[in-house]
Amino acid sequence: MRVLYFASLREAIGQGEEELTPPPSATTPRDLIAHLAARGAPYSAAFSDLACLRCALDQEFCTLDTPLGAAREIAFFPPVTGG
Amino acid sequence: MRRVLVQQAPIDITAELEALGQNGAGAVASFTGLVRATANGHPLAALRLEHYPGMTERALTRLAKAAQTRWDLSGCTIIHRIGRLTPGETIVLAAAASRHRAAALAATGFLIDRLKTGAPFWKAEEFTDGTTAWVRARAEDEAAAATWDEIGG
Numbered sequence: 001m002r003v004l005y006f007a008s009l010r011e012a013i014g015q016g017e018e019e020l021t022p023p024p025s026a027t028t029p030r031d032l033i034a035h036l037a038a039r040g041a042p043y044s045a046a047f048s049d050l051a052c053l054r055c056a057l058d059q060e061f062c063t064l065d066t067p068l069g070a071a072r073e074i075a076f077f078p079p080v081t082g083g
Numbered sequence: 084m085r086r087v088l089v090q091q092a093p094i095d096i097t098a099e100l101e102a103l104g105q106n107g108a109g110a111v112a113s114f115t116g117l118v119r120a121t122a123n124g125h126p127l128a129a130l131r132l133e134h135y136p137g138m139t140e141r142a143l144t145r146l147a148k149a150a151q152t153r154w155d156l157s158g159c160t161i162i163h164r165i166g167r168l169t170p171g172e173t174i175v176l177a178a179a180a181s182r183h184r185a186a187a188l189a190a191t192g193f194l195i196d197r198l199k200t201g202a203p204f205w206k207a208e209e210f211t212d213g214t215t216a217w218v219r220a221r222a223e224d225e226a227a228a229a230t231w232d233e234i235g236g
Contacts, residue, residue, distance in 0.1 A: 007133055007205035008217045056203070059138035075135060075203075079220030082134070082163060082204025083116055083175050083195055 006077035012046035029055045030064040084158040087143045091166040103180045106157040112187035113178035114195045120170045126211045132165045135203035142202040154186040200228040
């Protein structure tokens, strides 16, 4: 699975993209976050405030509890600030 | 017509609005967003705009289609810039054309309100003292976007 990070989250994690094979137990973005945060720094700090975290599955906004299904790409980012 | 672009280059607003008025429209309405000179009282050197390539274009195209479904528009344009922009530069152009003004004006408000909360762009502020800060999302923007749900079709 392709994992993308944008804006402040990309800076906190130190990279914009990585490949990851989610563990079988991870069925939602929230599960995947727990898996990543368990790696320790810098992930644990980057994912410490889930209230300010947004995500997208295959380039569609989703919630942290949307089933991952067969998605090939997931993105994590702060609330958007365009316009 | 429907025109959706994400680009670094400046926007030729006059040319865009003229093109939008070509299809027999009686009205063209537009919103132009600019880089402010200050943020929270501190002078800005620039804004840096980042986006999610691919998803951004999909989100903006869907937004333009939604406006065209909701109002009888002869055309709709959304152009959003990315990269480093200095105060006074245009960030975004949202515009709509219709036979009479009401549809074009309403659609323009809808486009920019929904763009602010529904398209994956992020702004970072570069201040003249060399410090930088990510812009935080505003609750007012969420509220403005949500009003279009309540108003209905």
